[in-house]
Amino acid sequence: MILPNIVIYLVITIVTAMVYIPAVYADGAIVEIPRNAGDPSFDPQFPRPIEWYIPTNLRITVGDTVTWINNDTVTHTVTSGKGVSRYEGITGKLGVADGKFDSGLIERGERWSYKFDEPGTFTYxxxxxxxxxGSVVVEQRIPDYPHDANGNRLTLPVMTITSDRKYHVGVAWAPPVIKTGESIAFINDFFDVSGTIKQHLLKYYFVLYQNGKEIYRSLGYSERGSDVKYFVFSEPGPIIIRFEEIGGSPDNNAEFSTIVYANDDDSTIAFTSTISTAKIDTVIIHMITYAGITGLVVSAGVIYWWFRRR
Ligand SMILES: [Cu+2]
Structure with a gap:
């Protein structure tokens, strides 16, 4: 009876591991709460953790999920807001929650996950x-191709027909992925409705909107079909590039959209700290735990079946 038992045991263990591990660890980062994290004392004889959440400062990208694992022997929380210094903590000062996220009580050995859908720096x-x-820095995932405000890939120049259906308007921007603090050239093209005859001295307004506000407006005249406008964005976020009063007609417009990204020169570091060693350890611990549990269940079943059969 030993052989079938081992075979069933292995199959169930492998299947469980295949189903369970990717579901928990896809696009995720792990933060470990180490043993003695709850002890604020400074005793050089018995060193306490200098990091209470490991890693203390985590960098991820938008859409990533972070899982905190409590490996300490007491209950902890992961609560967004501002904590206090260790000294202030000993004297009874409390932290201030800002309401963005709160794990509630994470008991010893338990875990809690949170998905970050907005860029920014979150302290907890x-x-x-x-x-x-601890802190989590959530960075925008920056595509390396031009796209509209919904992330759909664009081929520049993008073209559209004006609302009065008399003209073709096109725009290309350079560089093709817009970041804050960089001078962006918007190269504007104007054709007749067939898209073949360049329009000379066509009057228009070049207008940029961001976060519901007009941030730039400039009068332009096409020069043998083309014109260039420059702008430096100071804020990240979706923008609307709008051509207004084309050909002097008040309601004759054309518009396009894209996204401005925060210019983060050290963004290449972002990918190094997302996978901590704690993650690998945890995967192994869970594989062993699940292997053990499935092994026990299967063994019990086989033994029960064996005795009934006799
Ligand atoms: Cu705690």
């Missing part, structure tokens, strides 16, 4: 031990 702390502090 433990409400029970407010000197336990």
């Amino acid at each position: 702390f433990c409400t029970i031990h407010p000197w336990m502090i």
